[in-house]
Amino acid sequence: MVESHIIEQENFAHLALQEGWQLVICNSGIDAIHWFNKNNKADLLVIEEDSAPLNGYQTADYLKTELGLMLPILITVGTVPNPQELRVIAYAEGVIKKPFIKSTTILQINEILERYPERDSVQNDSYSLNYLRDIFDGHEESVFESLELFSTSVNTELEQLNVELQDRDYNRIREIAHSIKPSFEMLENETGRCICHLLNSEAEETEMPGLIHDLQLEFASITKQLTRDFPELKIGR
Amino acid sequence: MKKILVIEDNPMVIKSLQFKLTKDGHEVLIAKDGREAMKFLKEANFDLILTDLMLPFVTGKELISYIKKNSPKTPIIVLSTSTQENIIMDAFNMGVDDFITKPFSPNELSLRVKRFLNKA
Numbered sequence: 001m002v003e004s005h006i007i008e009q010e011n012f013a014h015l016a017l018q019e020g021w022q023l024v025i026c027n028s029g030i031d032a033i034h035w036f037n038k039n040n041k042a043d044l045l046v047i048e049e050d051s052a053p054l055n056g057y058q059t060a061d062y063l064k065t066e067l068g069l070m071l072p073i074l075i076t077v078g079t080v081p082n083p084q085e086l087r088v089i090a091y092a093e094g095v096i097k098k099p100f101i102k103s104t105t106i107l108q109i110n111e112i113l114e115r116y117p118e119r120d121s122v123q124n125d126s127y128s129l130n131y132l133r134d135i136f137d138g139h140e141e142s143v144f145e146s147l148e149l150f151s152t153s154v155n156t157e158l159e160q161l162n163v164e165l166q167d168r169d170y171n172r173i174r175e176i177a178h179s180i181k182p183s184f185e186m187l188e189n190e191t192g193r194c195i196c197h198l199l200n201s202e203a204e205e206t207e208m209p210g211l212i213h214d215l216q217l218e219f220a221s222i223t224k225q226l227t228r229d230f231p232e233l234k235i236g237r
Numbered sequence: 238m239k240k241i242l243v244i245e246d247n248p249m250v251i252k253s254l255q256f257k258l259t260k261d262g263h264e265v266l267i268a269k270d271g272r273e274a275m276k277f278l279k280e281a282n283f284d285l286i287l288t289d290l291m292l293p294f295v296t297g298k299e300l301i302s303y304i305k306k307n308s309p310k311t312p313i314i315v316l317s318t319s320t321q322e323n324i325i326m327d328a329f330n331m332g333v334d335d336f337i338t339k340p341f342s343p344n345e346l347s348l349r350v351k352r353f354l355n356k357a
Contacts, residue, residue, distance in 0.1 A: 135253045135340075135343050136253070136256055137260070139256075142252070175291055179247055179291070180247065182249065182250050182340050185340045186249050186253070200318075
């Protein structure tokens with residue numbers, strides 16, 4: 001938690017004790033970033049909106065974009081929250097109003113913890129959700145539907161690549177690579193993007209079997225990570 | 238409400254375009270291949286067309302040629318990837334109005350679409 005108001009900090013600490021939450025208090029967003037750099041394991045970050053020098057949303061942005069952490073983040077706000085751009089709001093999973101009211105705060109946090117079951121918050125190199133969150137204005141359901149679409153649609157096209165490879169239809173292979181390249185780009189997966197680019201443009205016919213094999217391995221790695229991070233989604237099923 | 242035809246075969250790109258354009262207040266029709274697009278184009282008029290160039294059944298070039306012949310005032314924005322410079326140049330020579338690189342920036346898409354719809 002990052003909370004500069006000492007009474008609110010104590011209120012929250014009291015709730016945490018009562019609910020059995022293990023609480024770590026950081027002095028600022030930067031302090032929290034340092035903590036995550038050393039520990040990178042927490043189920044939730046609760047951070048005040050006007051933390052300084054990085055505010056709550058900027059801290060959330062940094063943790064998710066730069067450190068690739070997957071944990072949910074709640075922003076604590078006063079009676080009148082500061083207006084924020086939609087894309088900035090998308091970095092947080094919700095807001096809690098201050099002063100903390102015991103029943104609603106506990107309910108809100110438990111709901112978030114249920115929605116985001118314990119995940120491996122270690123840096124994830126296979127994919128990023130930043131682009132999807134941006135394009136869907138933080139609408140999580142659409143982000144998750146897109147992940148399922150990625151899994152089913154790319155899987156189908158990869159199976160088709162094998163068929164075309166057997167038929168030696170190299171033009172069709174280039175077309176399929178062109179078609180699925182944006183799917184890897186939308187998950188910000190550089191390996192998949194590069195392989196699709198090569199298959200679509202520069203690769204010799206003799207290089208294609210190896211590249212297709214590598215693309216399938218990369219896809220398997222992404223879907224494995226997605227299954228681990230989002231067991232509730234229909235990934236690879 | 239302006240009517241936009243999106244011709245694109247990648248389901249993730251379709252979903253994102255549909256979300257963004259609908260949210261911006263437009264009516265969006267999706268054609269997943271060139272054949273389906275031709276069917277829509279014969280049945281209705283559109284205020285704007287967003288199209289990929291590498292499509293199953295009927296190519297983007299054939300589609301652009303059809304649109305320019307039958308509905309020359311309808312603006313066309315090409316959805317391209319960064320590796321298609323030559324194809325994009327050919328499309329411009331055929332009279333397309335603009336292009337957007339996939340995956341697109343949400344704000345850029347909104348602005349470019351708005352620009353052409355205001356002209357229409």
